[in-house]
Amino acid sequence: MGQIKVHTVCRSAFILFFLQESLRKITHTLAVKNEEISNFICSLKQSLDNLETNSNRVQEDLESEFSCLHAVLDEMKESMLTRIKQERASRTYELQSQLSACTKALESSEELLELANQTLCSSQTDGFSQVTGTLLTSTHPVTMAPAFRLSLKTKASDNMSHLMVDFSQERELLQALKFLPVPATPEIQVSECQVCDNTVTVSWTIPEPDSKIDHYILEYRRTNHEGPPRIREDYPWMVVEGIRQMEHTVTGLRFDTRYMTFRVRACNKAVAGDFSEPVTLETHAFNFKLDSGSAHQNLKVEDLSVEWDSCGGKVQDIRKEKNRTNSPMHSPARSALMSPKRAPTARPGRDRFTAESYTVLADTMIDAGQQYWEVRFDKESKAFAVGVALRSLGRFDQLGKSSASWCIHLNNWLQQSLTAKHNNKARTLDCSIPGSIGVYVNYEEGILSFYNAKTKQLMHTFKTKFQQPVIPAFMVWNGSFSVVTGLQVPTVVQSGQRKNSGTSSSNASLT
Known part of the structure; x- marks a missing residue:
């Protein structure tokens, strides 16, 4: 009986130990899952904050761009109106001067014409001879009257069509305004990447050609974990900007971790695209301390x-x-x-x-x-x-x-x-x-x-x-x-x- 009792106690203790171990494993798994969910919630909250901030930023940028466009149009309008006013003033002066000269010549010509008509109607021979001699003398011939010196061709045209504008093409361009397309997401070609001589060369491609891409941004950080980056990492992202080619060599490295994670994105003049899928490259090297x-x-x-x-x-x-x-x-x-x-x-x-x-x-x-x-x-x-x-x-x-x-x-x-x-x-x-x-x-x-x-x-x-x-x-x-x-x-x-x-x-x- 004593042996059976001891056996029963041992069995109960074993079952209890097994249940405790199972509960510990379940608890550990649940704790890990809870941490993952907490991290994901933090990530979602951060995304909401980023969305609000980024939306306000692009709205402000759009309003700023339209304000600049309005300012340019207003400046061009003022400049073109000033040109029209100057042209009108110049031509008005020319035409008014010509009109004044013609009016004076006409008045002078009418005086001579009246004098000649009066002479023709005169019955006095002596008076007629005297007036006629005066009109025909070389010192004051009738042909020297202002009316004979005038050019009867208009000095300035009243046509202002050369200052007309056609905004149809510009209107089409303005109507075609739309948001600048976000550059496509690059793809890192792992087979083309090289790790040697304490350097890492990273190569990538773009799914389809994009002539508007201005440069690329490469980010990398050290890690001791293979695979995608984790939310909590001991090492920060290092940033390399202004890359013009679709590859970059990171030099001067000291491989104090086993892996290095890379990601890249394309940028045009106004906006940056999404980061590529992170790629983790093994950077094996010999590390030790002095004992x-x-x-x-x-x-x-x-x-x-x-x-x-x-x-x-x-x-x-x-x-x-x-x-x-x-x-x-x-x-x-x-x-x-x-x-x-x-x-x-x-x-x-x-x-x-x-x-x-x-x-x-x-x-x-x-x-x-x-x-x-x-x-x-x-x-x-x-x-x-x-x-x-x-x-x-x-x-x-x-x-x-x-x-x-x-x-x-x-x-x-x-x-x-x-x-x-x-x-x-x-x-x-x-x-x-x-x-x-x-x-x-x-x-x-x-x-x-x-x-x-x-x-x-x-x-x-x-x-x-x-x-x-x-x-x-x-x-x-x-x-x-x-x-x-x-x-x-x-x-x-x-x-x-x-x-x-x-x-x-x-x-x-x-x-």
Whole structure:
């Protein structure tokens, strides 16, 4: 009976646990759905507010445009009326002057005519001879009268038809006025987009030709989620305006997230069209932080920068590192990537590097794929090294002096030299010392290459077979350096690696 009772209790507890778990799942699903509905309600309210604002704006713009059109018409009307008035005044003056001259000539001519008629009717011979002589003398002939000097052709026309206007064509244009058509929505061609060399080239098309499109606006933002953008994102939209072609290359990027979302819209002189459907492109690159918990106490680690601290022993703020909510350990991008893998923050069973091993490791292991990063260092440092190491690297081990690490080493102590080191063997490199070094790892092929980060000239290549995951490793003594992560493998490096893949390694003695 006791066993049956215990069995019944256990079964009841199991059923209760199962029901609780089911209820938790349902509650979680409902909470997520409620959040989605709340976000959608917020979006609808925002759309209503935007609709009111945009409607008022376009109404004000329309009234402003018609006011400007009325002002232009009124100005043209005043100008044309002034022209008519000036033309009328000028012609009136000409015709009135001609009329006055003709009137005076007519009066003078009538006086002479009356005098001549009176003379003809006179019966006195002497008087007739005297008057006739006067009218016919060369000093005052009748033919010199004003009536004979006048031009009987009108100096100004009364026709004003040349100032008539025909607004039929303009009237048709005004009657044809309508709202400017909104540009069509572009379509981003994912197959034409390229992600390489820390740049992204985005290409798009328009469904049908539109000669009124003036330019395009491209927006993009980083994200850790594949697919359409979410309402709540950690990163804001970045805007690129005034694009004249149907493609654009975004340069100067640092890929600190796994994806990047793009959208584009077309604009004419007055209005912008709708955004295209967002497209999310994968922007995979190698990201890591420096593990301050592994650093020698003479190394002052701040984010991705390291400086030699001669005082030494400065306690690192471990609590701050543990409480950072945006730590790469909890980053969605880091959890989404299968490889590289983040290494434990504490080195199992080991303390930080000590003695003359002025070393610090990264917090991310490489166990697959091709990775690339760069390091900028002070060439006046007494010693500096960059490379990779196994997690088992001893706390007293110096980079390159054991089988667990490979590096390029700068020595500035007695004379300046640059050497490749592995397993306590060194090879002097016959190349100038660059300001920054690029590090390339192909885990499957067992290749570790070092480049002049600026010129991409190959400095040295180790060829080996990595039996365990490796970690970026750095060393500095009396100097400083900073690491640049979030970089893709440069195209020129990939090309060079393919070209050299069939050749034998000249560094076999160091592998």
